[in-house]
Amino acid sequence: QVQLVESGGGLVQAEDSLRLSCAASRRTFSSYIMGWFRQAPGKEREFVAAIKWSAGTPYYADSVKGRFTISRDYAKNTVYLQMNSLKPEDTAVYYCAVRKVEIYSNQRSRYDYWGQGTQVTVSS
Numbered sequence: 001q002v003q004l005v006e007s008g009g010g011l012v013q014a015e016d017s018l019r020l021s022c023a024a025s026r027r028t029f030s031s032y033i034m035g036w037f038r039q040a041p042g043k044e045r046e047f048v049a050a051i052k053w054s055a056g057t058p059y060y061a062d063s064v065k066g067r068f069t070i071s072r073d074y075a076k077n078t079v080y081l082q083m084n085s086l087k088p089e090d091t092a093v094y095y096c097a098v099r100k101v102e103i104y105s106n107q108r109s110r111y112d113y114w115g116q117g118t119q120v121t122v123s124s
Helices: none
Strands: 004-007 010-013 018-024 033-039 046-052 068-073 078-083 092-099 118-123
Touching: 004 092, 018 033, 018 092, 018 118, 033 068, 033 078, 046 068, 046 078
Parallel strands: 010 118
Antiparallel strands: 004 018, 018 078, 033 046, 033 092, 068 078, 092 118
Protein backbone atom coordinates (compact mmCIF):
# COMPACT_ATOMS: atom_id res chain seq x y z
CA GLN A 1 0.00 0.00 0.00
CA VAL A 2 1.22 3.48 -0.87
CA GLN A 3 -0.22 6.57 0.73
CA LEU A 4 -0.04 9.83 -1.18
CA VAL A 5 -0.39 13.33 0.21
CA GLU A 6 -0.81 16.33 -2.08
CA SER A 7 -0.08 19.90 -1.12
CA GLY A 8 0.50 23.28 -2.70
CA GLY A 9 -2.95 24.17 -3.95
CA GLY A 10 -4.50 27.57 -3.48
CA LEU A 11 -6.22 30.57 -4.98
CA VAL A 12 -4.31 32.44 -7.69
CA GLN A 13 -5.01 34.82 -10.54
CA ALA A 14 -4.86 34.00 -14.23
CA GLU A 15 -1.28 33.81 -15.57
CA ASP A 16 0.09 33.04 -12.09
CA SER A 17 2.05 29.91 -11.19
CA LEU A 18 1.70 27.19 -8.58
CA ARG A 19 3.72 24.12 -7.70
CA LEU A 20 1.92 21.06 -6.38
CA SER A 21 3.70 18.36 -4.42
CA CYS A 22 2.82 14.71 -3.90
CA ALA A 23 4.67 12.88 -1.14
CA ALA A 24 4.58 9.08 -1.06
CA SER A 25 4.53 7.30 2.29
CA ARG A 26 7.30 4.96 1.24
CA ARG A 27 9.67 4.56 -1.61
CA THR A 28 7.78 3.38 -4.65
CA PHE A 29 9.27 0.82 -6.98
CA SER A 30 11.34 2.17 -9.83
CA SER A 31 8.91 0.62 -12.31
CA TYR A 32 5.97 2.68 -11.08
CA ILE A 33 4.42 5.66 -12.79
CA MET A 34 3.32 8.76 -10.91
CA GLY A 35 0.44 10.72 -12.36
CA TRP A 36 -1.59 13.86 -11.81
CA PHE A 37 -5.30 14.10 -12.54
CA ARG A 38 -7.81 16.85 -11.92
CA GLN A 39 -11.54 17.11 -11.44
CA ALA A 40 -13.57 20.25 -11.91
CA PRO A 41 -17.08 20.59 -10.45
CA GLY A 42 -19.58 18.59 -12.46
CA LYS A 43 -16.92 17.06 -14.67
CA GLU A 44 -15.13 13.75 -14.93
CA ARG A 45 -11.66 13.33 -13.46
CA GLU A 46 -9.19 13.93 -16.25
CA PHE A 47 -5.56 13.12 -16.85
CA VAL A 48 -3.01 15.92 -16.55
CA ALA A 49 0.50 14.47 -16.60
CA ALA A 50 2.56 11.40 -15.69
CA ILE A 51 6.19 10.49 -15.18
CA LYS A 52 8.13 7.27 -14.71
CA TRP A 53 10.24 6.92 -11.59
CA SER A 54 12.90 5.28 -13.71
CA ALA A 55 13.54 7.44 -16.76
CA GLY A 56 12.01 8.68 -19.95
CA THR A 57 10.02 11.55 -21.28
CA PRO A 58 7.00 12.64 -19.23
CA TYR A 59 3.53 12.38 -20.68
CA TYR A 60 1.13 15.36 -20.77
CA ALA A 61 -2.44 16.07 -21.69
CA ASP A 62 -2.67 18.41 -24.66
CA SER A 63 -4.49 20.99 -22.56
CA VAL A 64 -1.47 21.54 -20.30
CA LYS A 65 1.44 20.81 -22.63
CA GLY A 66 3.90 23.70 -22.61
CA ARG A 67 2.47 25.16 -19.39
CA PHE A 68 2.79 22.36 -16.83
CA THR A 69 5.91 20.38 -15.92
CA ILE A 70 5.99 17.16 -13.91
CA SER A 71 9.16 16.14 -12.10
CA ARG A 72 10.31 13.78 -9.34
CA ASP A 73 12.71 13.77 -6.42
CA TYR A 74 13.87 10.27 -5.50
CA ALA A 75 15.41 11.27 -2.19
CA LYS A 76 12.15 12.82 -1.00
CA ASN A 77 9.77 10.27 -2.57
CA THR A 78 8.01 13.28 -4.01
CA VAL A 79 6.54 14.21 -7.37
CA TYR A 80 5.87 17.81 -8.36
CA LEU A 81 3.59 19.54 -10.82
CA GLN A 82 4.80 23.00 -11.77
CA MET A 83 1.90 24.91 -13.26
CA ASN A 84 2.60 28.13 -15.16
CA SER A 85 0.36 30.51 -17.08
CA LEU A 86 -2.66 29.25 -15.19
CA LYS A 87 -6.09 29.77 -16.68
CA PRO A 88 -9.53 29.83 -15.03
CA GLU A 89 -10.29 26.52 -16.77
CA ASP A 90 -7.45 24.92 -14.76
CA THR A 91 -9.60 25.30 -11.65
CA ALA A 92 -10.11 21.84 -10.15
CA VAL A 93 -9.16 19.47 -7.39
CA TYR A 94 -5.81 17.98 -8.35
CA TYR A 95 -5.06 14.36 -7.45
CA CYS A 96 -1.83 12.44 -7.37
CA ALA A 97 -1.91 8.77 -8.35
CA VAL A 98 0.35 5.74 -8.71
CA ARG A 99 0.24 3.17 -11.50
CA LYS A 100 2.07 -0.07 -10.74
CA VAL A 101 2.74 -0.83 -14.39
CA GLU A 102 5.42 1.12 -16.22
CA ILE A 103 3.30 1.95 -19.23
CA TYR A 104 1.84 5.40 -19.59
CA SER A 105 -1.92 5.69 -19.37
CA ASN A 106 -4.35 8.58 -19.25
CA GLN A 107 -7.13 6.37 -17.93
CA ARG A 108 -8.17 6.87 -14.33
CA SER A 109 -8.99 3.19 -13.90
CA ARG A 110 -5.38 2.22 -14.66
CA TYR A 111 -4.04 3.86 -11.52
CA ASP A 112 -3.83 1.93 -8.27
CA TYR A 113 -3.37 4.44 -5.46
CA TRP A 114 -4.74 7.95 -5.02
CA GLY A 115 -4.20 10.93 -2.79
CA GLN A 116 -6.97 13.00 -1.23
CA GLY A 117 -6.56 15.92 -3.62
CA THR A 118 -5.68 19.59 -3.34
CA GLN A 119 -7.82 22.47 -4.57
CA VAL A 120 -6.53 24.85 -7.22
CA THR A 121 -8.65 27.88 -8.01
CA VAL A 122 -7.69 30.33 -10.75
CA SER A 123 -9.56 33.62 -10.90
CA SER A 124 -9.86 35.69 -14.05
